[in-house]
Amino acid sequence: MNQYQTVADDDTVLRDGTIKLHGPEAFEGMRRAGKLAAEILDELVPLVEPGVTTGALDDAVRQLTLDGGAMPATLGYRGYAHSCCISINHVVCHGIPSDKTLKEGDIVNIDVTPLLDGWHGDSSRMYLVGDVPLKARRLVDVTYECLMLGIEQARPGNRLGDIGAAIQRHAEAHRYGVVREFCGHGLGRLFHDAPEVIHAARPGTGPELKPGMFFTIEPMINLGKPAVKLLSDGWTAVTRDKSLSAQFEHSIGITEEGCEIFTLSPRGLHKPPYA
Ligand code: MF3
Ligand code: CO
Ligand code: CO
Numbered sequence: 001m002n003q004y005q006t007v008a009d010d011d012t013v014l015r016d017g018t019i020k021l022h023g024p025e026a027f028e029g030m031r032r033a034g035k036l037a038a039e040i041l042d043e044l045v046p047l048v049e050p051g052v053t054t055g056a057l058d059d060a061v062r063q064l065t066l067d068g069g070a071m072p073a074t075l076g077y078r079g080y081a082h083s084c085c086i087s088i089n090h091v092v093c094h095g096i097p098s099d100k101t102l103k104e105g106d107i108v109n110i111d112v113t114p115l116l117d118g119w120h121g122d123s124s125r126m127y128l129v130g131d132v133p134l135k136a137r138r139l140v141d142v143t144y145e146c147l148m149l150g151i152e153q154a155r156p157g158n159r160l161g162d163i164g165a166a167i168q169r170h171a172e173a174h175r176y177g178v179v180r181e182f183c184g185h186g187l188g189r190l191f192h193d194a195p196e197v198i199h200a201a202r203p204g205t206g207p208e209l210k211p212g213m214f215f216t217i218e219p220m221i222n223l224g225k226p227a228v229k230l231l232s233d234g235w236t237a238v239t240r241d242k243s244l245s246a247q248f249e250h251s252i253g254i255t256e257e258g259c260e261i262f263t264l265s266p267r268g269l270h271k272p273p274y275a
Pocket of ligand 1: 085
């Protein structure tokens with residue numbers, strides 16, 4: 001069976017586990033959804049301050065998403081009731097917005113996914129709350145470098161494993177742990193689709209990258225060991241050793257020449273410090 005499928009740019013949503021190869025109209029749809037995701041993350045920069053609740057940030061994400069003509073894809077997704085995920089310090093991913101307040105020294109990931117005209121723009125960035133210790137800032141910097149080194153491998157002819165290999169190599173050179181339990185994913189008309197994009201892999205393994213593939217790269221990197229555990233709320237993933245964890249996420253499309261990053265910040269706010 002062919003694991004790839006060239007899809008028409010109509011509104012058909014195929015949940016058949018094939019890797020979709022999209023055309024120009026789909027690129028245009030992803031460009032708009034990705035740009036909105038990036039604009040929302042840009043708008044959050046001045047709001048991430050000591051004392052703000054993660055619930056207030058979630059309210060802002062919901063409003064910014066609606067103002068952009070989109071819906072937060074997480075709202076109602078598998079029973080999730082919020083407009084984004086906010087993961088603080090040792091929370092690896094899927095932190096649930098609440099009345100918890102941010103405090104000086106926290107490192108925070110905010111992950112947004114506007115669904116605009118049927119297309120998903122999925123992106124996350126780290127934010128620093130006030131003064132953050134050097135060790136934590138280094139983790140954030142290296143995690144951003146991991147994402148970008150992974151993206152550098154995203155071109156036709158390379159394999160998916162080349163992306164994970166580049167990420168793992170860089171993270172482990174800094175003695176950080178690469179989370180295995182959560183992966184990047186195909187997306188487009190679906191929020192989570194084939195292929196699974198693993199962030200620790202052997203070079204030259206996995207499906208070949210072809211023009212028209214859309215997927216996220218979203219490495220979660222721990223200051224300590226890679227192991228995570230799920231809290232009893234069924235969503236929040238934390239590091240087992242309680243070490244800090246960081247993550248950045250972009251949505252990309254493979255082109256003839258390499259790739260297009262759909263979720264680049266229009267204001268150049270790629271990584272902290274944003275001031
Ligand atoms: N945005 C996350 C991702 O990068 C998924 C969040 S699903 C939720 O894939 F339900 F936890 F919000
Ligand atoms: Co994602
Ligand atoms: Co995401």
